[in-house]
Amino acid sequence: MVAHRDKAAKGARRLVVLGERRGRAPGRVWLVGAGPGDPELLTIKALRVLQGADVVVHDGLVPAEILDLAPPAARRISVAKRKSRHSYAQDEINRMLVAFARDGLEVVRLKGGDPFIFGRGGEELEACRAAGVECGVVPGVTAALAAGAAAGAPLTHRGAAQAVTFVTGHAATGEAPDLDWPSLARANQTVVIYMGLSTSGLIAERLIAAGRADATPALIVVDASRANEQRIITTLGGLAQAAEGLDGPALLLLGEAMALAQVDAAGLAGYEGAELEAKA
Ligand code: SAH
Numbered sequence: 564m565v566a567h568r569d570k571a572a573k574g575a576r577r578l579v580v581l582g583e584r585r586g587r588a589p590g591r592v593w594l595v596g597a598g599p600g601d602p603e604l605l606t607i608k609a610l611r612v613l614q615g616a617d618v619v620v621h622d623g624l625v626p627a628e629i630l631d632l633a634p635p636a637a638r639r640i641s642v643a644k645r646k647s648r649h650s651y652a653q654d655e656i657n658r659m660l661v662a663f664a665r666d667g668l669e670v671v672r673l674k675g676g677d678p679f680i681f682g683r684g685g686e687e688l689e690a691c692r693a694a695g696v697e698c699g700v701v702p703g704v705t706a707a708l709a710a711g712a713a714a715g716a717p718l719t720h721r722g723a724a725q726a727v728t729f730v731t732g733h734a735a736t737g738e739a740p741d742l743d744w745p746s747l748a749r750a751n752q753t754v755v756i757y758m759g760l761s762t763s764g765l766i767a768e769r770l771i772a773a774g775r776a777d778a779t780p781a782l783i784v785v786d787a788s789r790a791n792e793q794r795i796i797t798t799l800g801g802l803a804q805a806a807e808g809l810d811g812p813a814l815l816l817l818g819e820a821m822a823l824a825q826v827d828a829a830g831l832a833g834y835e836g837a838e839l840e841a842k843a
Pocket residue numbers: 599600624674675676677678679680681682704705706707710756757758759784785786787788789812813814
């Protein structure tokens with residue numbers, strides 16, 4: 564560990580020397596959360612950092628309206644996973660970030676939601692640290708928060724949800740994710756499942772087998788905070804059927820507090836509603 568740190572420090576000194584030799588400061592990497600999609604959910608800090616970018620390395624969840632906020636001259640590189648084309652492996656991305664920063668560039672690694680929630684931001688931060696590259700983190704609104712807000716369903720709620728847990732539903736094809744089912748099956752807590760659309764049936768089965776009630780309220784939100792957002796209210800028992808045919812980034816939210824969820828935007832103050840009120 565100490566050796567690791569010494570190596571990083573040596574690397575950092577080398578970088579400073581290099582930067583001075585070139586007459587410019589060494590570059591930097593920013594891990595920036597772009598939020599769930601709605602550009603208005605970007606933080607002011609994310610916007611400021613983005614506006615100072617020389618290069619933006621982004622994943623597929625970041626919409627064009629947000630990428631447009633970077634300077635026109637900034638280079639944009641998509642490292643989105645593609646079925647038909649070469650996808651970047653995580654260590655290629657790590658090397659790219661470090662190399663750009665060593666070239667003296669202000670590098671923005673822009674990710675959907677928050678960089679540290681199922682975003683592999685931790686690995687990128689470690690790579691920067693190991694290379695002696697300065698790295699800052701700008702948190703973002705993670706999809707779970709946008710999904711709850713969109714449906715008017717609080718993730719914690721007095722008497723109904725004393726805890727909220729974010730888990731990944733990702734698993735090898737045909738397999739259930741490896742999760743702590745007995746703990747997730749306890750009542751009075753909200754479980755938010757990222758990447759769980761295709762495993763929703765197996766997840767529901769495991770939770771019910773572990774004792775969570777069949778009738779536990781459940782909510783599916785696809786494309787939270789975007790114009791094409793979809794909300795589906797169901798129960799744990801009905802989850803798999805409700806998820807059928809859905810496509811796009813989606814969250815499954817389970818728990819007693821999801822009984823407050825509303826499908827229809829009527830009765831919920833969206834941005835438009837808020838604007839009208841402000842104008843009146
Ligand atoms: N770092 C991101 C999560 C990346 S993992 C965050 O903090 O939100 C990718 C998964 O996130 C998707 O498969 C989906 O489950 C979820 N997700 C991301 N954006 C979403 C959105 N706008 N609506 C619903 N789910 C979303």
